[in-house]
Amino acid sequence: KAGVTQTPRYLIKTRGQQVTLSCSPISGHRSVSWYQQTPGQGLQFLFEYFSETQRNKGNFPGRFSGRQFSNSRSEMNVSTLELGDSALYLCASSATGTSDNEQYFGPGTRLTVT
């Protein structure tokens, strides 16, 4: 079974631009969560999608948004990029996204904002 895949793996953008990141979960998994990892703040939860609906949201500004498609693939969008958005963005998939599910992470997308 293929693991979680994320594209692109690396991205360089300029302040003020917008970016879209993609995540394909493990086949059969319906829950996708997104996390931001920075040296200062560590891993922080962005949001979770299940069956095309946002089920949970972290404390991030509205510039961060996401969606999930009927095949469970998910995209994350960041508008009006700021230098502080430079981070490793990780997505995780699980079967149902409930507490008894193990979460599997992708390799991440490294976003650099200049």
Next chain:
Amino acid sequence: KQEVTQIPAALSVPEGENLVLNCSFTDSAIYNLQWFRQDPGKGLTSLLLIQSSQREQTSGRLNASLDKSSGRSTLYIAASQPGDSATYLCAVVSGNTGKLIFGQGTTLQVKP
């Protein structure tokens, strides 16, 4: 608000040593706890998942324990190897969702 703390932040040991990594959480009402490994610049690899009703889980040279009442978990690594060098993260789930709350991690270096 759930907070997860990992001590120590960094650890260096000679090859062959047995070692323990610590994780503590402030709210004992967790659903599960998961230990991950992260290599530099890479994603997270799941090591062990302990449900709230369980006391421990084992996988190969790894053993994780959970004491909900005291808000603690430990990851025991037996006979450490240089390939075990990585950052180890613990994360808890507080609600019946997939939201993970992470500690800051322990960076382990195993010297040959």
